[in-house]
Amino acid sequence: MTRILILGGGGMVGQKLARRLLDTGTPADAITLHDLGFPPDGAAVADKRSGDLSVLAEGAALAAERFDLIYFLASVVSGEAEADFDKGWQTNLTPLWAFLEALRAQHRATGGAYVPRLVFTSSIAVFGGPYPDRITDDFLQSPQTSYGAQKAACELLIQDFSRKGFIDGMALRLPTICVRPGKPNKAASSFFSGIIREPLNGQPAVLPVADTVRHWHASPRSAARFLTHAATLDTARLEGRRALNLPGLSCTVAEQIEALRDVAGNDVVKLIRHEPDETIQRIVAGWPRDFDPVRARALGFEAESDFKDIIEIYLADDGPVR
Amino acid sequence: MTRILILGGGGMVGQKLARRLLDTGTPADAITLHDLGFPPDGAAVADKRSGDLSVLAEGAALAAERFDLIYFLASVVSGEAEADFDKGWQTNLTPLWAFLEALRAQHRATGGAYVPRLVFTSSIAVFGGPYPDRITDDFLQSPQTSYGAQKAACELLIQDFSRKGFIDGMALRLPTICVRPGKPNKAASSFFSGIIREPLNGQPAVLPVADTVRHWHASPRSAARFLTHAATLDTARLEGRRALNLPGLSCTVAEQIEALRDVAGNDVVKLIRHEPDETIQRIVAGWPRDFDPVRARALGFEAESDFKDIIEIYLADDGPVR
Numbered sequence: 015m016t017r018i019l020i021l022g023g024g025g026m027v028g029q030k031l032a033r034r035l036l037d038t039g040t041p042a043d044a045i046t047l048h049d050l051g052f053p054p055d056g057a058a059v060a061d062k063r064s065g066d067l068s069v070l071a072e073g074a075a076l077a078a079e080r081f082d083l084i085y086f087l088a089s090v091v092s093g094e095a096e097a098d099f100d101k102g103w104q105t106n107l108t109p110l111w112a113f114l115e116a117l118r119a120q121h122r123a124t125g126g127a128y129v130p131r132l133v134f135t136s137s138i139a140v141f142g143g144p145y146p147d148r149i150t151d152d153f154l155q156s157p158q159t160s161y162g163a164q165k166a167a168c169e170l171l172i173q174d175f176s177r178k179g180f181i182d183g184m185a186l187r188l189p190t191i192c193v194r195p196g197k198p199n200k201a202a203s204s205f206f207s208g209i210i211r212e213p214l215n216g217q218p219a220v221l222p223v224a225d226t227v228r229h230w231h232a233s234p235r236s237a238a239r240f241l242t243h244a245a246t247l248d249t250a251r252l253e254g255r256r257a258l259n260l261p262g263l264s265c266t267v268a269e270q271i272e273a274l275r276d277v278a279g280n281d282v283v284k285l286i287r288h289e290p291d292e293t294i295q296r297i298v299a300g301w302p303r304d305f306d307p308v309r310a311r312a313l314g315f316e317a318e319s320d321f322k323d324i325i326e327i328y329l330a331d332d333g334p335v336r
Numbered sequence: 337m338t339r340i341l342i343l344g345g346g347g348m349v350g351q352k353l354a355r356r357l358l359d360t361g362t363p364a365d366a367i368t369l370h371d372l373g374f375p376p377d378g379a380a381v382a383d384k385r386s387g388d389l390s391v392l393a394e395g396a397a398l399a400a401e402r403f404d405l406i407y408f409l410a411s412v413v414s415g416e417a418e419a420d421f422d423k424g425w426q427t428n429l430t431p432l433w434a435f436l437e438a439l440r441a442q443h444r445a446t447g448g449a450y451v452p453r454l455v456f457t458s459s460i461a462v463f464g465g466p467y468p469d470r471i472t473d474d475f476l477q478s479p480q481t482s483y484g485a486q487k488a489a490c491e492l493l494i495q496d497f498s499r500k501g502f503i504d505g506m507a508l509r510l511p512t513i514c515v516r517p518g519k520p521n522k523a524a525s526s527f528f529s530g531i532i533r534e535p536l537n538g539q540p541a542v543l544p545v546a547d548t549v550r551h552w553h554a555s556p557r558s559a560a561r562f563l564t565h566a567a568t569l570d571t572a573r574l575e576g577r578r579a580l581n582l583p584g585l586s587c588t589v590a591e592q593i594e595a596l597r598d599v600a601g602n603d604v605v606k607l608i609r610h611e612p613d614e615t616i617q618r619i620v621a622g623w624p625r626d627f628d629p630v631r632a633r634a635l636g637f638e639a640e641s642d643f644k645d646i647i648e649i650y651l652a653d654d655g656p657v658r
Contacts, residue, residue: 099500142576144575146474151476152468152475152476153474153476154473154474154475154476154477154577155476155492156495156576156577156579157492157495157496158576163492163493163495166492167492167493170477170479170488170489170492171485171489173478173479173485174479174485177480178421254464255464
């Protein structure tokens with residue numbers, strides 16, 4: 015039995031991943047979730063560990079259990095990493111580095127036999143402008159946020175630990191996940207989901223940027239699928255470049271809103287109120303708008319091609335009963 | 337008086353830099369050198385501190401002196417970082433990070449008034465193949481050595497600390513410095529200098545790779561000039577991308593050898609013995625061959641355009657009396 019650890023397993027993506035694993039036949043007792051806390055109505059996994067990876071000994075203890083497959087999703091979100099410089103670097107880089115060292119100690123202790131697959135959720139925030147119209151797979155990482163810099167630094171560690179054979183890792187640069195269920199979070203990208211989710215639930219939503227803003231999206235369902243696909247991939251096919259730009263959908267906020275109008279009608283759209291926020295505008299202005307993810311597509315990663323599908327997926331998986 | 341700290345000031349580039357500063361009018365008492373040790377015939381600077389930056393408190397004490405300009409050249413070389421994984425990461429990343437945190441503490445202690453210029457020597461080892469014929473300024477960092485990964489991670493930290501205004505930093509991706517004076521070192525690139533230097537000094541030299549290998553070079557004199565130029569640059573012109581690919585000269589080992597023949601004659605060239613080394617071949621095969629450093633050239637950085645000039649500079653600055 016492949017034993018799976020999901021670090022950050024209490025978060026939205028971690029929960030989606032756990033449910034997908036269960037839905038596709040993974041036995042519940044093969045899965046361990048670790049996070050600061052868990053939602054009360056979460057995925058039906060018994061082995062839930064409440065803890066804090068920034069206590070480095072906790073990560074080392076988990077590493078000593080020698081899981082076969084480790085998903086590293088634990089992270090402070092972009093807005094929080096930007097607001098709290100210390101917390102960002104100490105939460106988004108230090109624990110990953112210490113955990114990789116702990117895995118390497120297990121590798122050594124087993125005479126090199128233990129080489130776990132590790133799948134890390136990176137982000138398109140590793141990029142910074144100016145951008146070409148579509149970002150290619152060989153475009154430089156020049157992050158303009160602390161969050162992006164932390165994710166890029168983690169990618170470098172994962173690549174080097176993998177190159178040395180201590181782990182078999184990869185980093186997935188997720189598009190902005192949309193529509194996120196639940197409540198807004200401190201990510202600067204939170205509104206991309208909010209302007210769809212809140213109106214569909216009969217609530218007002220604030221749009222803090224112009225509707226001409228173009229961005230790169232994939233659904234939570236795609237995110238979970240990316241992660242399970244990555245776990246089974248032959249990493250030799252990555253040819254030493256273990257960070258991947260994933261497929262997604264490029265669209266403007268206006269196109270998002272028109273898709274919402276098509277799916278749910280004019281009255282729902284009227285719940286969106288434009289209220290410019292300079293801080294969010296400045297952060298979002300530095301974000302990628304479109305990609306040409308040739309490598310990931312060739313490796314079998316897939317995402318949505320129509321924003322209406324993204325809305326329908328939200329309604330099917332998380333939305334209010336219609 | 338601008339007070340200057342050179343970390344790694346005992347090394348080859350640090351010494352070249354100190355001499356250039358003195359030659360161009362910097363008072364000797366404005367310069368502080370820090371390193372594990374210093375050459376006996378070194379640059380005429382009185383304030384030489386023997387120490388170890390991997391003792392993090394030492395870096396913090398230096399930061400507390402609030403130098404105006406800091407050159408961060410201290411590093412374990414590529415071959416050593418590859419052979420000793422722990423030493424590489426603990427020497428090439430941890431002390432830089434801790435030092436940046438210590439500078440940030442000084443920034444905070446002065447109510448934000450202290451924002452030192454920091455110039456970091458990065459390397460073209462941040463890149464990994466496959467490459468285009470010429471590497472452009474927006475090519476991805478995908479290092480294939482621990483040394484390259486460490487340099488790339490340092491760049492991310494310097495960029496983020498600078499973006500936040502704690503320091504005013506930049507990272508210079510130096511070409512392979514050639515001809516290095518003195519003895520071979522543990523860098524995998526050491527032979528690029530050795531095949532010129534040793535024969536010119538009447539000594540045999542080993543060429544561990546094929547003479548078709550193409551690589552990217554600049555002289556030690558150019559390295560020192562890059563560093564002093566960077567110190568006075570208006571960093572607003574970097575537009576948020578604080579790591580720069582520097583100018584250099586692309587040539588093959590065969591072209592290096594022909595230049596040596598032109599400058600010093602056939603008998604000198606005969607001192608080169610081809611002795612393939614698979615480890616060095618494998619490392620060098622992953623290195624860049626040519627660049628198109630548009631940004632750095634526009635910012636006024638310059639290097640040699642003929643390998644004969646590189647040899648002549650060695651003879652003028654470091655070579656045997658002819």
